[in-house]
Amino acid sequence: MGDAPSGALTPLLEANGIRIFALPTDCGDVGSFSTRQSGTPFVFLPSHLDGEQARQHLAHELGQLVLGHSRPGHRDSRTAAIQFASAFLMPRTAVVAAMLRTATPERLAAASSAWGVPTSAVLHRLHDLELMPEWSHRSTIERLGDERAPYEQPGATSVERSYLLPKAVAHLRARGLPVDSVAELTAVRTDDPPRWPTTISPGAPGS
Known part of the structure; x- marks a missing residue:
């Protein structure tokens, strides 16, 4: 990307294999965090962030993943990730x-x-x-x-939007998978509110 502004971070991170999700609204006291599961990196963001805040949190968690310091409460890793995010953006x-x-x-x-x-x-x-x-x-x-x-x-910054989620939803619909089947695959109860990524736009498929 050189020295140009990074643009939307969500599709950039998704294109490099990072899965981005929103935390449930009842987890308001939990900040953003990242982790790896079976080698796949995940980023979880609070659902109340605006565009600029989401970008900063995404860049910070990217720093945690890139620097290999995804350990909650580790002060040095947090400082390094903050510096990474600032330099990246x-x-x-x-x-x-x-x-x-x-x-x-x-x-x-x-x-x-x-x-x-x-x-x-x-x-x-x-x-x-x-x-x-x-x-x-x-x-x-x-x-x-x-x-x-x-x-x-x-x-004022445009909201971060997922490019991956609408495609995934369209693919599932094309295969004719009902909601119950998707819920079983993702271990999410059908009576739960949807846990879509916070970056999904309000009018996108599946919202």
Whole structure:
């Protein structure tokens, strides 16, 4: 991908064999996590995330899988995964080329939109790369907070959508598999609410 924005992460991860699912709504106290089962990597996300948050969580869990630190509560692995996610979503050379050291809130918002991350993530990346002095970093965060971040639009990024799930549902329908058969194969009771990936669009097949 070079230094270009990563675009939608869900199809990228799915194309490389990672299965992405949403956690049930009654698991609100559980954060995102990743694991491997019989060699297959899985990522589980809270169901309430907006587009930008989902991208950050996906990049973080990708870091856990790539770095081999999928151990809950392991502090060093979490720090490394956070650094991985930041670098993956905002490559160093692209951030340097953007020349945001003294950027206005409008330019910061434009950069955050291009990279699909919150403005606060851009500020932290600039600080980590020593492209923004400590005093400027703090004052900018305070200014955005005092102004209720008028330039930042949470959830403005397009929702992450699965390309795999609609195809799987269409395939099952073409084979004439009834819901009961699918439930038996996936060990999900038919009286449970659907546990589709959080990235599925509301109007997609099977939603």
